[in-house]
Amino acid sequence: MILASGLAKSYTVRHGRKRLQVDAVSDASFEVAEGEIVSFLGPNGAGKTTTLRMLTTLTGPTSGSARVADHDVVTQSQTVRRQIGYVSQGGSTGGFAKAGDEIVDRAMLYGLDASTATRRARALLERLDLADVWARVPRSLSGGQRRRLEVAMGLVHEPRLLFLDEPTAGLDPQARSNLWGHIRDLRERYGMTVFLTTHYLDEADALSNRVIVFDHGRVVTADTPDRLKEQIAGDLVEMEVSAPEQLDAAVRILEKSTADQPSVTGLRVVGRVPRAGPLLPALTRELDMFDVELVSLEVRRPTLDDVFLTLTGSLLRDSR
Ligand SMILES: Nc1ncnc2c1ncn2[C@@H]1O[C@H](COP(=O)(O)OP(=O)(O)OP(=O)(O)O)[C@@H](O)[C@H]1O
Ligand SMILES: [Mg+2]
Numbered sequence: 001m002i003l004a005s006g007l008a009k010s011y012t013v014r015h016g017r018k019r020l021q022v023d024a025v026s027d028a029s030f031e032v033a034e035g036e037i038v039s040f041l042g043p044n045g046a047g048k049t050t051t052l053r054m055l056t057t058l059t060g061p062t063s064g065s066a067r068v069a070d071h072d073v074v075t076q077s078q079t080v081r082r083q084i085g086y087v088s089q090g091g092s093t094g095g096f097a098k099a100g101d102e103i104v105d106r107a108m109l110y111g112l113d114a115s116t117a118t119r120r121a122r123a124l125l126e127r128l129d130l131a132d133v134w135a136r137v138p139r140s141l142s143g144g145q146r147r148r149l150e151v152a153m154g155l156v157h158e159p160r161l162l163f164l165d166e167p168t169a170g171l172d173p174q175a176r177s178n179l180w181g182h183i184r185d186l187r188e189r190y191g192m193t194v195f196l197t198t199h200y201l202d203e204a205d206a207l208s209n210r211v212i213v214f215d216h217g218r219v220v221t222a223d224t225p226d227r228l229k230e231q232i233a234g235d236l237v238e239m240e241v242s243a244p245e246q247l248d249a250a251v252r253i254l255e256k257s258t259a260d261q262p263s264v265t266g267l268r269v270v271g272r273v274p275r276a277g278p279l280l281p282a283l284t285r286e287l288d289m290f291d292v293e294l295v296s297l298e299v300r301r302p303t304l305d306d307v308f309l310t311l312t313g314s315l316l317r318d319s320r
Contacts, residue, residue: 001161001193002032002055006064008217009050024050026217028064032210034160037187037194039204042214048197049089051214052165055195056086069161082110085154089165089197091146099141099149100125100134103156110157117156124152127189128182144175148182155186162186164196168203180207205229213311220311232311234259235276237283240268240295249290253283267295 007028010021025047032038042048053059055068057077066073069083097105100121107117125131128148138146147167154162167183168176184207186192198204204211205225213220213228221228237258241250247264254262254271257279262271273279276299287294 001034001036002030002066002068002195004028004030004051004055004064004066007051007054007061007066008063009047009054009059010062023217025054028054028066028214028217028219030212030219030222032193032195034193035187035191036210037183037196037208039208039211040195040197040214041199041201041204041211042197042220043199046215047217048214049165050217052086052163052195052197056084056163057081058086082157083160085157085159085162087150087154087162087164087167089169091150096137096139098135099130099138102138102149103153106153107156112157120156120158121152124155125149127185128152129178142175144171144178147171147175147179151179151182158190159192161193161195164194166197166199169199176203177206183207215311228311234272234274236270236272236300237276237279238268238270238296238298238300239287240297242267242293242295246292249292250287253286253290253292257283 007025008023009025010023012019013022014020028047028051040048040051050059054061055066055073057068057073057080060074068080071079071083073080100118103121103124104114104117107120108114112120122131122134125134128151130145130148130152133141133145133149138149141149151162151164151167154164164183168179171179180203183194183196187194194208196207209224210222211225211228212222237254239250239254241247244267247267247269250269251262251264254269257273258271259274260272262269264270280297280299284294284297
Protein backbone atom coordinates (compact mmCIF):
# COMPACT_ATOMS: atom_id res chain seq x y z
CA MET A 1 0.00 0.00 0.00
CA ILE A 2 2.97 2.28 0.69
CA LEU A 3 6.39 1.82 -0.81
CA ALA A 4 8.87 4.57 0.06
CA SER A 5 12.35 4.38 -1.47
CA GLY A 6 14.97 6.81 -0.32
CA LEU A 7 12.54 9.68 0.18
CA ALA A 8 14.40 12.83 1.16
CA LYS A 9 13.46 16.44 1.75
CA SER A 10 15.76 19.39 2.39
CA TYR A 11 14.85 22.98 3.08
CA THR A 12 17.01 26.03 2.72
CA VAL A 13 16.59 28.35 5.65
CA ARG A 14 18.09 31.77 6.32
CA HIS A 15 20.25 32.11 9.37
CA GLY A 16 21.19 35.78 9.57
CA ARG A 17 22.86 36.42 6.23
CA LYS A 18 23.77 32.79 5.67
CA ARG A 19 21.67 30.17 3.99
CA LEU A 20 21.62 26.81 5.65
CA GLN A 21 20.37 23.52 4.37
CA VAL A 22 18.09 21.59 6.73
CA ASP A 23 17.72 17.91 5.93
CA ALA A 24 14.27 17.27 7.36
CA VAL A 25 14.21 13.73 5.94
CA SER A 26 17.31 12.07 4.53
CA ASP A 27 16.28 8.50 3.74
CA ALA A 28 12.74 7.25 4.34
CA SER A 29 12.62 3.72 2.97
CA PHE A 30 9.92 1.31 4.10
CA GLU A 31 6.87 -0.65 3.03
CA VAL A 32 3.35 -0.88 4.41
CA ALA A 33 1.08 -3.73 3.36
CA GLU A 34 -2.66 -3.51 2.78
CA GLY A 35 -4.71 -3.76 6.00
CA GLU A 36 -1.84 -2.99 8.36
CA ILE A 37 -1.91 -0.39 11.12
CA VAL A 38 1.61 0.96 11.19
CA SER A 39 3.01 3.41 13.73
CA PHE A 40 5.72 5.80 12.65
CA LEU A 41 7.43 6.42 15.98
CA GLY A 42 10.03 9.06 16.61
CA PRO A 43 11.06 12.04 18.75
CA ASN A 44 10.37 15.72 17.98
CA GLY A 45 12.03 16.84 14.79
CA ALA A 46 12.65 13.28 13.56
CA GLY A 47 11.02 14.09 10.23
CA LYS A 48 7.71 12.28 10.74
CA THR A 49 5.40 15.06 9.56
CA THR A 50 7.64 15.85 6.59
CA THR A 51 7.56 12.19 5.53
CA LEU A 52 3.79 12.13 5.89
CA ARG A 53 3.47 15.29 3.82
CA MET A 54 5.51 13.71 1.03
CA LEU A 55 3.42 10.53 1.13
CA THR A 56 0.20 12.53 1.02
CA THR A 57 1.50 14.63 -1.93
CA LEU A 58 1.37 17.87 0.08
CA THR A 59 5.04 18.48 -0.50
CA GLY A 60 7.36 17.12 -3.19
CA PRO A 61 10.46 15.09 -2.26
CA THR A 62 13.91 16.54 -2.97
CA SER A 63 14.94 13.04 -4.03
CA GLY A 64 13.73 9.47 -3.82
CA SER A 65 10.28 8.22 -4.70
CA ALA A 66 7.17 6.71 -3.21
CA ARG A 67 4.15 4.78 -4.37
CA VAL A 68 1.02 5.19 -2.32
CA ALA A 69 -2.13 3.19 -3.09
CA ASP A 70 -0.40 1.91 -6.25
CA HIS A 71 0.43 5.33 -7.66
CA ASP A 72 3.44 7.57 -7.75
CA VAL A 73 3.19 10.50 -5.32
CA VAL A 74 4.84 12.92 -7.76
CA THR A 75 3.57 12.00 -11.21
CA GLN A 76 0.14 10.72 -10.15
CA SER A 77 -0.56 12.93 -7.16
CA GLN A 78 -4.22 13.55 -8.05
CA THR A 79 -5.00 9.83 -8.10
CA VAL A 80 -3.13 9.31 -4.84
CA ARG A 81 -5.10 12.10 -3.17
CA ARG A 82 -8.45 10.61 -4.07
CA GLN A 83 -7.57 7.34 -2.39
CA ILE A 84 -6.15 8.56 0.87
CA GLY A 85 -7.40 10.41 3.94
CA TYR A 86 -5.16 12.71 5.94
CA VAL A 87 -5.59 14.11 9.42
CA SER A 88 -2.89 16.70 10.05
CA GLN A 89 -0.95 17.24 13.26
CA GLY A 90 -2.56 20.58 14.05
CA GLY A 91 -6.04 19.58 13.01
CA SER A 92 -8.28 21.40 10.59
CA THR A 93 -11.51 22.16 12.39
CA GLY A 94 -11.02 25.75 13.43
CA GLY A 95 -13.91 27.38 11.58
CA PHE A 96 -17.26 28.61 12.73
CA ALA A 97 -19.35 26.12 10.76
CA LYS A 98 -21.27 23.38 12.54
CA ALA A 99 -19.42 20.07 12.93
CA GLY A 100 -21.82 18.19 10.64
CA ASP A 101 -21.67 20.86 7.96
CA GLU A 102 -17.88 20.77 7.95
CA ILE A 103 -17.99 17.08 7.08
CA VAL A 104 -20.63 17.59 4.40
CA ASP A 105 -18.55 20.39 2.86
CA ARG A 106 -15.49 18.20 2.83
CA ALA A 107 -17.43 15.38 1.15
CA MET A 108 -18.75 17.75 -1.51
CA LEU A 109 -15.21 18.92 -2.18
CA TYR A 110 -14.52 15.32 -3.16
CA GLY A 111 -17.43 15.47 -5.62
CA LEU A 112 -20.22 13.82 -3.62
CA ASP A 113 -23.74 15.22 -4.04
CA ALA A 114 -25.40 16.87 -1.04
CA SER A 115 -27.67 14.01 -0.03
CA THR A 116 -24.95 11.33 -0.25
CA ALA A 117 -22.61 13.66 1.63
CA THR A 118 -25.16 14.17 4.40
CA ARG A 119 -25.90 10.48 4.67
CA ARG A 120 -22.22 9.66 4.94
CA ALA A 121 -21.55 12.42 7.44
CA ARG A 122 -24.33 11.13 9.71
CA ALA A 123 -23.09 7.55 9.49
CA LEU A 124 -19.52 8.59 10.24
CA LEU A 125 -20.47 10.74 13.22
CA GLU A 126 -22.48 7.85 14.56
CA ARG A 127 -19.60 5.43 14.06
CA LEU A 128 -17.19 7.73 15.90
CA ASP A 129 -19.61 8.33 18.79
CA LEU A 130 -20.28 11.89 17.74
CA ALA A 131 -23.93 11.65 16.69
CA ASP A 132 -25.00 14.42 19.04
CA VAL A 133 -22.39 16.98 18.00
CA TRP A 134 -23.71 17.66 14.46
CA ALA A 135 -25.04 21.10 15.33
CA ARG A 136 -22.14 22.14 17.55
CA VAL A 137 -19.26 24.36 16.56
CA PRO A 138 -15.98 22.34 16.63
CA ARG A 139 -14.33 24.91 18.91
CA SER A 140 -16.81 24.08 21.65
CA LEU A 141 -16.01 20.35 21.55
CA SER A 142 -13.59 18.59 23.89
CA GLY A 143 -10.13 17.72 22.57
CA GLY A 144 -11.09 14.08 22.11
CA GLN A 145 -14.34 14.91 20.31
CA ARG A 146 -12.56 17.38 18.04
CA ARG A 147 -9.87 14.87 17.14
CA ARG A 148 -12.55 12.29 16.28
CA LEU A 149 -14.32 14.89 14.16
CA GLU A 150 -11.07 15.45 12.28
CA VAL A 151 -10.75 11.71 11.72
CA ALA A 152 -14.34 11.70 10.39
CA MET A 153 -13.37 14.43 7.93
CA GLY A 154 -10.44 12.38 6.74
CA LEU A 155 -12.73 9.43 6.09
CA VAL A 156 -15.67 10.97 4.30
CA HIS A 157 -14.54 9.97 0.79
CA GLU A 158 -13.98 6.39 1.98
CA PRO A 159 -10.22 6.23 1.47
CA ARG A 160 -8.34 2.93 1.32
CA LEU A 161 -5.54 4.38 3.34
CA LEU A 162 -5.69 6.81 6.26
CA PHE A 163 -2.76 8.96 7.42
CA LEU A 164 -2.97 10.28 10.97
CA ASP A 165 -0.35 12.71 12.28
CA GLU A 166 -0.18 12.39 16.08
CA PRO A 167 -3.86 11.51 16.43
CA THR A 168 -3.91 11.51 20.23
CA ALA A 169 -1.40 14.22 21.18
CA GLY A 170 -2.84 16.30 24.00
CA LEU A 171 -5.69 13.91 24.82
CA ASP A 172 -6.26 12.48 28.27
CA PRO A 173 -5.73 8.70 28.73
CA GLN A 174 -9.42 7.90 28.43
CA ALA A 175 -9.91 9.91 25.25
CA ARG A 176 -6.76 8.31 23.83
CA SER A 177 -7.88 4.74 24.38
CA ASN A 178 -11.33 5.65 23.08
CA LEU A 179 -9.79 6.95 19.84
CA TRP A 180 -7.60 3.85 19.58
CA GLY A 181 -10.78 1.78 19.71
CA HIS A 182 -12.23 3.77 16.84
CA ILE A 183 -9.10 3.42 14.74
CA ARG A 184 -9.07 -0.37 15.26
CA ASP A 185 -12.74 -0.46 14.37
CA LEU A 186 -12.09 1.32 11.06
CA ARG A 187 -9.53 -1.27 10.12
CA GLU A 188 -11.84 -4.14 11.03
CA ARG A 189 -14.96 -2.77 9.37
CA TYR A 190 -13.52 -1.27 6.21
CA GLY A 191 -10.25 -3.17 5.89
CA MET A 192 -8.57 0.21 5.86
CA THR A 193 -4.81 0.60 6.04
CA VAL A 194 -3.74 3.10 8.72
CA PHE A 195 -0.40 4.88 8.95
CA LEU A 196 0.01 7.05 12.03
CA THR A 197 2.81 9.02 13.61
CA THR A 198 3.29 9.08 17.34
CA HIS A 199 5.68 9.88 20.16
CA TYR A 200 4.21 7.28 22.41
CA LEU A 201 5.49 3.75 22.59
CA ASP A 202 2.35 2.62 24.42
CA GLU A 203 0.22 3.98 21.60
CA ALA A 204 2.31 2.18 19.00
CA ASP A 205 2.09 -0.95 21.10
CA ALA A 206 -1.66 -0.86 21.68
CA LEU A 207 -2.66 0.06 18.19
CA SER A 208 -0.34 -1.16 15.53
CA ASN A 209 0.81 -4.47 14.13
CA ARG A 210 4.10 -2.93 13.09
CA VAL A 211 6.23 -0.05 14.30
CA ILE A 212 8.71 1.91 12.24
CA VAL A 213 11.12 3.79 14.50
CA PHE A 214 12.27 6.94 12.75
CA ASP A 215 14.94 9.41 13.81
CA HIS A 216 17.19 11.97 12.13
CA GLY A 217 15.24 11.56 8.93
CA ARG A 218 15.79 7.83 8.54
CA VAL A 219 14.42 4.47 9.63
CA VAL A 220 16.14 3.14 12.75
CA THR A 221 14.30 -0.14 12.92
CA ALA A 222 10.96 -1.66 11.94
CA ASP A 223 9.33 -4.57 13.72
CA THR A 224 6.25 -5.80 15.56
CA PRO A 225 5.62 -4.13 18.93
CA ASP A 226 6.36 -7.36 20.77
CA ARG A 227 9.75 -7.82 19.21
CA LEU A 228 10.62 -4.16 19.82
CA LYS A 229 9.71 -4.53 23.46
CA GLU A 230 11.98 -7.52 23.75
CA GLN A 231 14.81 -5.34 22.52
CA ILE A 232 14.17 -2.85 25.29
CA ALA A 233 13.41 -5.32 28.03
CA GLY A 234 15.64 -5.39 31.07
CA ASP A 235 16.72 -3.13 33.91
CA LEU A 236 18.84 -0.04 33.94
CA VAL A 237 21.76 0.07 36.31
CA GLU A 238 22.73 3.63 37.10
CA MET A 239 25.77 4.44 39.17
CA GLU A 240 27.52 7.61 40.14
CA VAL A 241 31.24 7.52 40.81
CA SER A 242 33.02 9.89 43.15
CA ALA A 243 35.72 11.15 40.76
CA PRO A 244 36.18 11.46 36.96
CA GLU A 245 39.25 9.21 36.91
CA GLN A 246 37.07 6.31 38.08
CA LEU A 247 34.71 6.54 35.11
CA ASP A 248 36.75 4.32 32.81
CA ALA A 249 36.94 1.47 35.29
CA ALA A 250 33.23 1.77 36.08
CA VAL A 251 32.30 1.59 32.39
CA ARG A 252 34.65 -1.32 31.80
CA ILE A 253 33.13 -3.32 34.64
CA LEU A 254 29.51 -2.53 33.80
CA GLU A 255 29.86 -3.18 30.07
CA LYS A 256 30.68 -6.84 30.71
CA SER A 257 27.02 -7.31 31.60
CA THR A 258 25.32 -4.95 29.18
CA ALA A 259 24.23 -5.52 25.61
CA ASP A 260 24.97 -1.95 24.52
CA GLN A 261 27.74 0.41 25.46
CA PRO A 262 26.89 2.09 28.82
CA SER A 263 26.27 5.82 28.51
CA VAL A 264 28.14 8.41 30.55
CA THR A 265 26.84 11.81 31.61
CA GLY A 266 28.94 13.72 34.10
CA LEU A 267 29.86 11.24 36.81
CA ARG A 268 26.92 8.94 36.05
CA VAL A 269 27.21 5.69 34.14
CA VAL A 270 24.05 3.98 32.90
CA GLY A 271 23.81 0.53 31.34
CA ARG A 272 21.00 -1.84 30.46
CA VAL A 273 21.14 -5.44 31.67
CA PRO A 274 18.68 -8.31 31.26
CA ARG A 275 18.10 -8.64 35.05
CA ALA A 276 19.84 -6.48 37.61
CA GLY A 277 18.99 -8.41 40.79
CA PRO A 278 21.36 -11.39 40.41
CA LEU A 279 24.07 -9.15 39.00
CA LEU A 280 24.45 -6.60 41.77
CA PRO A 281 26.52 -8.55 44.34
CA ALA A 282 29.20 -9.46 41.80
CA LEU A 283 29.12 -5.98 40.31
CA THR A 284 29.72 -4.24 43.63
CA ARG A 285 32.47 -6.72 44.52
CA GLU A 286 34.30 -6.04 41.31
CA LEU A 287 33.91 -2.28 41.65
CA ASP A 288 35.43 -2.61 45.12
CA MET A 289 38.30 -4.66 43.81
CA PHE A 290 39.21 -1.91 41.35
CA ASP A 291 38.76 0.78 44.01
CA VAL A 292 35.83 2.41 42.26
CA GLU A 293 34.01 4.42 44.88
CA LEU A 294 30.31 4.81 44.26
CA VAL A 295 28.25 7.76 45.41
CA SER A 296 25.05 5.95 44.45
CA LEU A 297 23.84 2.82 42.76
CA GLU A 298 20.30 2.55 41.43
CA VAL A 299 18.32 0.01 39.48
CA ARG A 300 15.24 1.04 37.55
CA ARG A 301 12.94 -0.09 34.74
CA PRO A 302 13.49 1.70 31.43
CA THR A 303 11.10 4.58 30.81
CA LEU A 304 9.92 5.67 27.38
CA ASP A 305 12.78 8.12 27.26
CA ASP A 306 15.25 5.30 27.80
CA VAL A 307 13.55 3.36 25.01
CA PHE A 308 14.13 6.19 22.60
CA LEU A 309 17.66 6.56 23.84
CA THR A 310 18.36 2.88 23.39
CA LEU A 311 16.84 2.67 19.93
CA THR A 312 17.92 6.00 18.52
CA GLY A 313 21.21 6.13 20.44
CA SER A 314 22.30 2.87 18.90
CA LEU A 315 21.72 4.29 15.45
CA LEU A 316 23.97 7.22 16.23
CA ARG A 317 26.75 4.87 17.23
CA ASP A 318 26.25 2.49 14.35
CA SER A 319 26.11 4.98 11.53
CA ARG A 320 28.45 7.79 12.51
N1 LIG B 1 9.13 24.08 5.99
C1 LIG B 1 10.25 23.85 6.66
N2 LIG B 1 11.31 24.66 6.55
C2 LIG B 1 12.46 24.42 7.22
N3 LIG B 1 12.66 23.38 8.04
C3 LIG B 1 11.64 22.52 8.21
C4 LIG B 1 10.38 22.70 7.54
N4 LIG B 1 9.56 21.69 7.90
C5 LIG B 1 10.27 20.92 8.74
N5 LIG B 1 11.50 21.42 8.94
C6 LIG B 1 12.56 20.84 9.81
O1 LIG B 1 12.69 19.49 9.51
C7 LIG B 1 12.87 18.70 10.69
C8 LIG B 1 11.79 17.63 10.78
O2 LIG B 1 10.52 18.23 11.02
P1 LIG B 1 9.17 17.40 11.14
O3 LIG B 1 8.07 18.37 11.38
O4 LIG B 1 9.04 16.52 9.95
O5 LIG B 1 9.44 16.52 12.42
P2 LIG B 1 8.42 15.63 13.28
O6 LIG B 1 9.08 14.31 13.43
O7 LIG B 1 7.06 15.67 12.70
O8 LIG B 1 8.45 16.38 14.68
P3 LIG B 1 7.27 16.56 15.77
O9 LIG B 1 7.28 15.31 16.57
O10 LIG B 1 7.76 17.72 16.59
O11 LIG B 1 5.99 16.84 15.08
C9 LIG B 1 12.86 19.69 11.84
O12 LIG B 1 14.19 20.00 12.16
C10 LIG B 1 12.15 20.88 11.28
O13 LIG B 1 12.57 22.06 11.91
MG1 LIG C 1 5.23 16.25 13.39
